[in-house]
Amino acid sequence: MRFATDTGGTFTDLVVEEDDGSISMYKASTVPGDPVQGVLAALTLAAEDRGLSLADLLARGKTFIHGTTHAINAIITGRTAKTALLVTEGHRDILVFREGGRIEPFNHTVPYPKPFVPRALTFEIPERIIYNGAVQTPLNEAVVLELANRLREEKIEAVAICFLWSTINPAHELRVGALLQDHLPGVPVSLSHAVNPTMREFRRASSTAIDASLKPLMGRYLGSLEARMKEAGFAGEVMVLTSAGGMMAASDVAAAPIRVINSGPSMAPIAGHHYAALEGSHENAIVADTGGTTYDISLVRGGHIPMTRELWIGQPTRGNLVGYPSVEVKSVGAGGGSIASVDAGGLLHVGPMSAGAQPGPVCYGRGGTLPTVTDASVVLGYLDPDFFLGGAMKLDREAAARAIEIHVAQPLQVSVEEAAWNIIHLSTENMVQAIADITVAQGIDPAGAVLIGGGGAAGLNSTFIARRLGCHQLVIPETGAALSAAGAMMSDLTGEFAASLFTTTAEFNFDKVNETLYNLRADCDQFVRRSGIKAIKIDIKVIAEARYENQVWDIDVPLPITRFRSDDDVTAFHSAFDEVHKQIFTINDPGSPVEVVGLRATVRCKVRPHANFQLSAKADQTVKAATRRAYFQDAGWTDAVIHRLDAMPVAQEFRGPAIIESPFTTIVVDPEARAQRSANGSIIIHP
Template identity: 55%
Template sequence: MGLRFAVDTGGTFTDLMVATDDGVLSMHKASTTPSDPVAGVIDSLRIAAEAAGEDLKAYLGRGEILVHGTTHAINAIVTGSTARTAFLTTQGHPDTLVFREGGRIEPFNFTVPYTEPYVPRALTYEVPERITVSGAVRTPLDEAAVIAILDRIEAAGVEAIGVSFLWSVVNPAHELAVGALIEKRLPGLPYTLSHRINPSIREYRRASSTCIDASLKPVMGAYMHGLERRLREAGFHGRVLVVTSQGGVMDASRVAEAPVHLINSGPSMAPVAAKAYGAADPAETLIVGDTGGTTFDVSLVRRGRIPRSRETWLGQPFRSHMTGMPSVDVKSIGAGGGSIAWVDAGGLLHVGPKSAGAVPGPVCYGRGGRRPTLTDAAVALGFIDAQFFLGGKMALDKAGALDAIRTDVAAPLGKTVEAAAEAIVALATEHMVQAIMDITVNQGIDPTRATFVAGGGAAGLNCVAIARRLGCRRVLVTEAGAALSASGALISDLTSHQQAMFHSRSDAFDIDGVNGVLAGLKASCDAFAAGPGAGAKAVEIDWSTEARYMDQAWEIEVPLRVPAFAGDGDVRALVADFHQMHQDIFAVSDEGADIETVSWNAEVRCRIGSGTPGRLAADGRPARLMSRPVHFLGAGWIDADVWRLESIPEGQVITEPAIVESDFTSIVIDPGAKAWRDASGNLVIEV
C-alpha cells in the first residue's frame, strides 16, 4: 500500500502525518534538530516506521509523495546566513532599498534607528539604462558598463545577484540582456530578475523580493538538494514537494530556483487544514490559531477563501524588510508551549517572546532547561499528564517544573506555585487574544460570529480561554489538530501563481487588452498543469485582479467571476465586487465611483492527492480514562474527567470539567463548556 508523508519542521517538534491510499492517517512527532533540520525529518520518519513495525528503508520505499514545510529560509535571513548579494539597479536609483516606502510604527520615536538596506550600498551597482512607463527604451543598456560591474562583483566575492530595473515589468529586454551577460561572464552564479520573480508595479517591493530571492538561492538550493539526497539514501524514491507561502506546494527542485516563496512556508498550511476540516458552512469565518513550541500563528478562512497579503515583513512592520510577495496572511508572535516566563526588575510578569525551543526545551523535559515555560505551567496545573506525554513515550519532570516556577515566578511575585502557573497561562492567553484582535477586529471582522479552530501541540491548553475572551461561539479541535500544518500539507494542491501588469479603468475598460493578458496567464497555467501538474486528479484556476479607486494609493485583491470579459455586464460585476470587498475590509465604499485595475493574477491548483482529510486509525483504547485533579483557570482544583480523543464516540457529550487527551495534545474543557465529537472526528467545544 502506497504512503504519503507530510513533515512540518517547527521550532520544538518536527510533526509528521502519514496517509495510506485508503485515507487512514497516523501522526508522529520527533524533536527538531536546529543545527540540522533534515535529521529531525529523518527521525520522525524512523519513529513512524517503528510504529508500523517496519524497517525504515522498506517503509520509505512505499512512499509516493513527501511534502515538507520548513522554516529554513526565514531562519537563514534572521541569522544572517544568506549569500553575499549584489543589487543591480537603474542608474540614478541606488536608494530603492534604502528609502523603501517610508513609514514608522512610532512616528515620533527617533531613538529607533532606521533599518539598514537588505543589500548594502557598497554592493549596490548602478547600470546605465532606462525604460519608460510605455516600454520605450530611453537609455540603451550599456553592456560594456555591465561587464565592468560584473568584474567588480566577482572581485568583491559576491555569491548571488539581484537585478531590478525601472519598468522592466513593461519591457524586460534590459534585465534579460543582463541575465545573459551574468551567465556568460560568471557562469554558475545564482541571479534573480525582478520581472520574473515579482512582476509588480511597486519598485521597492519588486526590488526587495528580487534581492531576498537571490540571497536565498545558494543556501536553499543546498538545503533542498541535501534533503532529497538524504531521503533517497534513507530509502525514499517518491516525489519531494515543499510548502510555499501561498498555501500550496511546489517541487523541491523548482522551488529552489525561487526560494522567496518559502519564507512563510510552515504557517501557511494551518488555514488550509482548517478550511478542509471546518467546511460544513463555507460562509462561516474561521479564526485559525496554531500553537507550537515556539510561536503562536493566527490566520483566517473567510467565505471559503484564505486571505493573502503582500504586506509581508521579515520582522516588525517598517523596522524590517518587506518580501513584496503574496503570502497567506499570518500573524506570528513569540507565544508557544516553550515560551519562557520571567519577572522583570519592576516585578512585572512576562511570557515570551524568548523560547526554550527544542534545545534545551522546557524544564519538565529534563534536558537541561532551567527556566519555566508555558508547558511547565500546564504540567503544574495538571493540564498535561506528566506520565502520558507523547503517549507515554516521554515522562516529564513535574517536580522540576514546580521548582522552576517557584524560584523564577512565584517567589518574585509573592504567589503560590499554582497561582503563578495560572498567571503564566492567563498572560500567554492574553498575548494570543491580542494577536487575534489584530487580524480580526482591526480588519472589520467580528470574532463573536466566528469559530476558533485550534491547532498545534499546545493549542488545547487555553483554546477555551481564548474563545471566551474573544466571545467566539465555538472551538473546533480537529482530529489531527496537534499537527495542523502537517495535516494541511497532506491535502494541499500543487500550485503556481502567475501575474501580469495591465492598467485599465472601469469608465473606459479595455476588454480586448485585459482579455489578452488573461489569455497569456491561462497559457502559463495550462503549461504548468501539463508539466509539473501532469496527471493531476483535477485542475482549477483562481482569477483575481488588484484594483483601487481612481488615484487611490493602494490596491486590494478582488476575485474575478469569469476568466475572460464578455461585455459590459462582466465589467459592472467586477466594479460591484470591488465595492463590496472595499466595504468588507475598510467599512467604507463609494458605490458611484469608478475604479482602476493595476495587475491581473491567476493561480493554478493541481490536485495531486484526495483533497479531503483522512481519519486517524482507531487504537482500541477506552474512551474514558481515570480522573485526576486539575487546577482550572479561575476555578481552582477540581477532580476532572479524562477522555481519550480518538476513542470518544460520535455524538458523545462532555458536560463536566474535563481533559481530553491524545498522544500529542491535551485539551482543557473548562467549567461551563460543553464538548462533543462530530462525524468528521473533530472535537467541537461550545464555550
C-alpha cells in the same frame, strides 16, 4: 503512500496517508542544526509503528510534502548569501527610501531601518526603459562586464536585478542576467520582472533581493533533503509547501525560494477550513496553531482564506517586505516553550523568548533552567508526566515546580500553583490580543466565529481563549496536534503567475487586457502540462489588482471571465470592484473610474483522490476513566476526569473539569465548559 511534514521550532510533525486514504500521524523532536534529521526521526517512528525498516517504508512512498521555516529563519538570523543589487542608474536608494511609512512618525529615537542589501553592494547600471516599454537609454554592456569582475573580487554569492519598468519590457534585465551567467558562472541571479512583476519599485526590489539571497542556501538545503531522502530509500517526488497555501516541486522552489518564506504556517488555515466545514459549515473561522515557539493565527472569512501581499519579516515598515502573495498569518511569540520571567518592576512576562527544542522546557530534562508554559501546565496537573507523547518522553514535574518557584513565585510572593496559573493566564491574554488584532481589523466579531485549535499545545488553554473571545464553539481536530502537516496533506499543487499593465475603465484597453489574460492562461496550462498531469481537478482563478483613480493602494478583485468582449463586461467589473471596496472600507465611489494595475492567475491542481481525512487509529476500549488533581483559578485543586481521546464515545456530552489525552496532545476542559467528540473525530467544546 504519501508523507507530509512540518518542521516546527520544537517538534517535527508527520502525517502519513496510506493508499486507501487512511491517516496516521507522528511527532519527533526538531533538530535546529539539522532539520532533515528531525524529519527522518519522525519517519522512523512511522516505520516502527508498521513493523518496517525506514527504507521499506520510504520505498512505498510516492510523494513527500515538506513545510519548512528554513528560509525565514535564515533571514531573521542573517544567514543569507552575500547579495549584490543592480538598479537603473540614478536609483541606487530604492531599498533605502522604501515606501515612506513609519509606525511612530514622531519618534525620532528609532533608527532608520537598514536596507536588505547594503548600499555599498548596490550598483547602478546605465540603462533606462520608460513607462510604455520604449528604450530611452540603451544598456551599457561594457559597464556590466566591468562590474562582473568587481562582483567576483567582492566574492558576491547572489545577484538581484531590478530595473525601472522591467515589468513592461524586461529586455535589459534579461540581457544583464545572461551576461552575468556567462561571466559569473555558479552565481544565482534573480530578475525582478520574473520574481514579482509589480510596478512598485521598492517591493519589487525587496522581493527580488530576498529571493536572490536565499537561492544558495535553499538550493543546498533542498538538494540535501532530496539526496538524504533518496539515500534513506525514497524514490518519489519531493514537494515543498508555499506561502500561498499550495505545494510545488522542490526544484521549482529552489529556483524561486521567495515562494516559501511562510511555508509551514500557511497550511494551518487549509486544514482549519476543512474542519470548520465538517463541524457545521461556519462562515467565519479563527484558526490558531499553537507550537512550541509561536502562536500562528489565520482566518477563514466567508468560506475563503484571505491572502496578503503585505508580508513583512519583522515589524511593518521597519522589517523586510517580502511583497509576495501569501496566506495572511499573524505570528506572535507565544507557545508551549515561551519563557516566563519577572522584570525588575515586579511584572510578569511570558514570551516572546522561547526554550525551543534545545534545551526545551525545564520539565524535559535537557538542561533548561527557565520556566515555560509547558512547565506551568505540568505543575497545574494538566499534563501527565508519564504520558507526554504517549509516554515516549517522561517529564520532570519537580524540576518544573522548582523553576517556577525560583523565577516566578518568589519574586511575585505567591504560591507555586498561583504562579503557574498566572503564566497560563498571561499567555492566554497574549493570544487573545493577537486574535483580536487580526479579526477586528478585518471587521470580524470573534464572538461570531468558531475557533479552531491546532498545534500540540493548543489544548492547554484554547478553552480559556475561546471564552475570553466570546466564541460559542471551539473545535480541536483529531489531527490538530499536527494541523499544518494535515493541511499539507490536503493541499493542492499550485502555480502562480502575474503581469503588470495599466488601463482604466474610462478608456479600457481591450487588446492589452485580453492579451495579458491569454498569456496568463497559457502560463497556467503550461504549468499543468509540466507539473499537474496527474491532477484530479484543475481550478484557475484570475485576480485584478485595481484601485479608484488617484488612489495609492490597490485591492484584489476576482475576474470570473477570461476575456473582455464589450463595454458591458467593463461595467460589470466596475460594479464588482465597487462591491469589494465597500466590503473592505465600508464605502465606495461608483462615479470614479477604476484603474487596473496588474493581473494575477493562480492554478490549483487537486492531487489527493480521497474525500475523507480521518485518523485510522483504533480506539483502546480497555482504557478506563480515571481522575487527576488539577488546578483552576476559581475552583482551586479539584479532581478532573481523564478521557482518552481515541476511546471517547461519539456525541456524548460531558462537563468539566476534565482532561482529554492522546499521544499527541492534551485538552483541558475547565469546570465551566462542556465537551463532546464529534463523528468526525474532533473535540467540540462549548466554553
